[in-house]
Amino acid sequence: QVQLVESGGGLVQAGGSLRLSCAASGRTFSRYAMGWFRQAPGKERAFVAAISWGAARTRYADSVKGRFTISRDNAKNTVYLQMVTLQPEDTAVYYCAQDVREFASWPYEFGYWGQGTQVTVSS
Numbered sequence: 001q002v003q004l005v006e007s008g009g010g011l012v013q014a015g016g017s018l019r020l021s022c023a024a025s026g027r028t029f030s031r032y033a034m035g036w037f038r039q040a041p042g043k044e045r046a047f048v049a050a051i052s053w054g055a056a057r058t059r060y061a062d063s064v065k066g067r068f069t070i071s072r073d074n075a076k077n078t079v080y081l082q083m084v085t086l087q088p089e090d091t092a093v094y095y096c097a098q099d100v101r102e103f104a105s106w107p108y109e110f111g112y113w114g115q116g117t118q119v120t121v122s123s
Contacts, residue, residue, distance in 0.1 A: 001026045002024070002025070002026035002027055002098060002112040003024070003025045003026050004022055004023070004024050004096045004097070004098060004112060004113065004114035004115075005022065005023045005024075005096075005114055005115070006020060006021065006022045006094065006095065006096045006114045006115065006116060006117040007020070007021050007022075007023075007117060008020040008021050008117060009094060009117030009118045009119045010118075010119070010120070011120045011121075011122065012086055012119075012120070012121055012122070013121070013122050014086060014087055014088060014121055014122065014123050015085060015086065016086050016121070017082070017083060017084045017085075017086065018083050018086065018119060019080060019081070019082045019083070020036070020080065020081040020083070020094055020096075020117060020119070021078055021079075021080055022034070022036075022078060022079045022080075022081075022096030022114055023076075023077060023078050024077045024078070024079070024096075024098060025077060027098075028102075029074055029077040030053060030054075030074040031053055031102035031103055032053050032098050032099045032101075032102055032104075033050060033051065033052050033053050033098075033099040033104055033106075033108045034050065034051050034070075034072060034079040034096065034097065034098055034099070035047065035048070035049065035050035035051070035070075035096070035097045035098075035099075035108060035110050036048040036049045036050075036068075036070060036079075036081045036094060036095070036096060036097070037094070037095045037097055037110075038090075038092035038093065038094045038095065038119075039092055039093050039095070039116075040089075040091060040092040041091075041092075043092075045095065046061065047061050048060070048061050048064055048068065048081070048094070049061065049064065049068055049069075049070040049081060050070065050106070050108055051070045051071065051072050051079065052105075052106075053099075053102070053103055053104070055071070055072050055074070057106070058070050059106065063089075064083075064090075067083065067084055067085045067086075068081060068082065068083050068084075069081070069082040070082075079096060081094065083119070086119075086121045087121060088121045088122070088123045089121075090119060090121050091119060091120050091121050092118075092119060093116040093117065093118050093119075094116060094117050094118075094119050095113055095114055095115075095116045096113070096114040097110035097111075097112060097113050097114070098110065098111070098112040099111070100112065
């Protein structure tokens, strides 16, 4: 049974930074691509970033390029999202996701989700 547990959210002022973590269990972590999504109030869930199973490839939404960095530590079964220069429009619940297929290439099929962690950026 796949479990994804996010942490690291909180309240930060505009221009600040946060690092989100997502601890995964239930499958061999290093075989699966991982991603981050976010859902702002009144909006649909949106893609933020993804990283390949071997960490060689990353992808980002245009809105976060240059400010967010996704990384993973396969020894710790954890994926991270480093966020800098945060803006009020980054306020959302951030979700971690895992591809359902092992050793997959883009585009990924995210079928496992965490419970989310709230990020609030004040102006």
